[in-house]
Amino acid sequence: MDEEDDGADSSVDEADSRADSSAQPDEETDESADDAPMPGVPDPESEESDVPEDVQKYARFTKMDGAQYDRVNEFLRDRTYVTAREWAIARLCSDFRTETGVEMTKIGENLPELVPFMTDTYSPQAVNQARSSFEEKVRKSGATFLYGAMCDFFTAEELDDVMYESTEVAKFLLEVEGVDLSVEDELEAEERISSVMREVREASQELREQEEE
Structure with a gap:
């Protein structure tokens, strides 16, 4: 019974890890989108x-x-x-x-x-x-x-x-x-x-x- 629980916990951890890694590109995309100039708004630089x-x-x-x-x-x-x-x-x-x-x-x-x-x-x-x-x-x-x-x-x-x-x-x-x-x-x-x-x-x-x- 303990071995089954350990296996289940391991599967949950792997799923969480994959979810975190898949979320990171979205955050980077959001940051790059924030840095991009808005359409129709002049760039101060x-x-x-x-x-x-x-x-x-x-x-x-x-x-x-x-x-x-x-x-x-x-x-x-x-x-x-x-x-x-x-x-x-x-x-x-x-x-x-x-x-x-x-x-x-x-x-x-x-x-x-x-x-x-x-x-x-x-x-x-x-x-x-x-x-x-x-x-x-x-x-x-x-x-x-x-x-x-x-x-x-x-x-x-x-x-x-x-x-x-x-x-x-x-x-x-x-x-x-x-x-x-x-x-x-x-x-x-x-x-x-x-x-x-x-x-x-x-x-x-x-x-x-x-x-x-």
Whole structure:
């Protein structure tokens, strides 16, 4: 009787073992099915690979993470003539310039990845429009400033104050972009700018005196 029981137990154990082994492929199949991409759902890894490597590594505006466009735009409009859109795209056009020109398409398609406060993509035409607008404003501002310096509207001390304020704003924007300016570089740049403006003022004064004679 005991031998029959032992034989029955052995048969049950073998049956359980075969059942377990037959169940394992199903579990592996389920796991592989979980890993497979769902139909109609984009694969995150493939989406990441669509972003160019130089765009992924671009870290110019990391200090602006979490910033809102309106706040950035308000700050710029209080201190300059350019908008946040023009500022960002002007910098990108400088950084993504090749021997054949500016990579307008790459900038526009990856604008939200490149600049934290820009939430929409741009067409190449829109990028070029912002770039042209920035250039036009810089040229007009430069002509206005230079005329103010040459027409004797400002005294030498007032002109130095204007240059100091302008330099501080420009340095702040560069620092926000991630440019590391040493104290020595800042002082050297300020001295060179002041020296040039003094020469401009002196030359314009001599020119006016010659015309009066």
